[in-house]
Amino acid sequence: MDLRIFTEPQQGAGYDDLLRVAKAAEDLGYGAFFRSDHFLKMGSGSGLPGPTDAWVTLAGLARETSTIRLGTLVSSATFRHPSVLAISVAQVDQMSGGRVDFGLGSGWFDAEHEAYGIPLQPLRERFDRYAEQLEIITGLWDTPEGETYSFAGEHYTLTDSPGLPKPAQRPHPPIVIGGSGKKRTPALAARYANEFNIPAANLDTAAEQFERVAAACREIGRDPAELTRSVWLTVCAGRDDAEIGRRAEAMGRDARQLRDGALGGTPAQIVDTIGTWAERTGITRIYLQVLDLSDIDHLELIASEVAPQLR
Template identity: 70%
Template sequence: MDLRIFTEPQQGATYDELLRVARTTEDAGFDAFFRSDHYLHMGAVSGLPGPTDAWITLAGLARETSRIRLGTLVTAATFRHPAVLAISVAQVDQMSGGRVDFGFGAGWFADEHTAYGIPLPEVRERFDRYAEQLELITGLWETPAGETFDYLGKHYELANSPALPKPVQQPRPPVIIGGTGKKRTPQLAARFADEFNLPFADPATATTQFDRVAAAARAIDRDPAEITRSAALVLCVGRDDAEIARRAAAIGREVDELRRNGLTGTPAEVIDKIGRYREQTGITRLYLQVLDLTDLDHLELVAAQVAPHLN
């Protein structure tokens, strides 16, 4: 079981705070450091000091870490022109020595689009654009060096592109797709995904969606086993009830709710819950959503008392 740390910096975090979490992630032995790609806080928090850009953050971390993989859950297709995004991600892959995983979604959070004047098309057009972007970005990366790339879609057109720079990972960085859409999401995952992620879903919901992705892969003669199954769950682990309650309060959540919907409890309880979730869904990778970025002991506790029992 790969364990990855997943952060939500739009809730309020500086680059230096993210760097401390990333270095702790690496030193503690976790597989990867991931962050969301949002420009506006959610819920009853101030979001101060304001958002940090996902790919600028990951570029910095690429030079200040050496082992962990780096990525987004997930970059919104509405935020950046796909050709520019392909260049940025390829550069971060180079800067990290080939440690980038590219999480990519259609975009959804209307308030952040309004707040920063970013267009958010209606759902059908948004997914049409998203599908074209997946074709375009992967096409740029996979074009052999010395050849050019052309693309003519309804929303995007590229002509005689040198398709540079190239990522270190060949033919491209792993692509992560996720979500609960019943038709287009599984079809796009079957075509483009190296990993399919279900965030904050109960085992039954996750299994149903994983089965849809597998069916879509078989429909195009792709082996479903090529697509890694992963999940994301909020983390709240403590050595005793008092520590669990303190950590829940620090993120504005109730312990009972977190026990139902997240990875909450003592290390032994969390080990058991992860084991049952893995058995029911077939996941081999888990993103631990860490919401209090000042509590580095939380990560160290999981690394010392949970992770060794999962492999």
């Protein structure tokens, strides 16, 4: 089981906070450091010092880490023109020596778009744009050097683009697609994804969605086993109830809810929960949503008492 760290810096974290967590995750042997791509906090809290741009952050981390993989869960297709995004991700992949995983979603957070004046189209148009973005970004990356790429869609038009720069990874970084959509999401994943991620779902919901993705793969003649299956779940580990309670309080969560709907509990309980997830859904990767970025001891506990039991 590949354990990865997933952070939500829009809730209140600067670059130095993220750097500290990313370096700790690398030193402790986690598979990757991921961050959300949001500009507005959700729920309670001040959100201070304010948002950080996902790809600016990852560019900095690319130069200050050496082995850990880096990525987004997930970048919003509403935030950036696909050509510009393809350039940014390719550059970060070069800067990291080929350590980027690229997560892309359609976008969804209404208040965030309103706060920063970013258009959020109706759902059908949003997915149409999202599908075109996936085709454009992979098309730019996959175009051989010395040749050009053109695209004529409903929402985007590219004419004789050189398709540069190229990512360090060829043909391109692994693509992560996720979500709960029942038709278009599985179809896009079957066509473009290397990994399908389920966000914070229960076991039954996740198992049903993974099967939809597998069916979409079979429909186009792709082996479903080619896609890595992953989930992200909030984590709150402690050696006893008191430690679990302290961590839950620091996260602004209820310890009982974390035990029921996330990865909450002692290391042994978390290992059992992960085992159930793996058996029921076939996942081989978990993104541990870490909400208290000041608690490096939390990462150390999971690395020392959970991870060894999953190898």
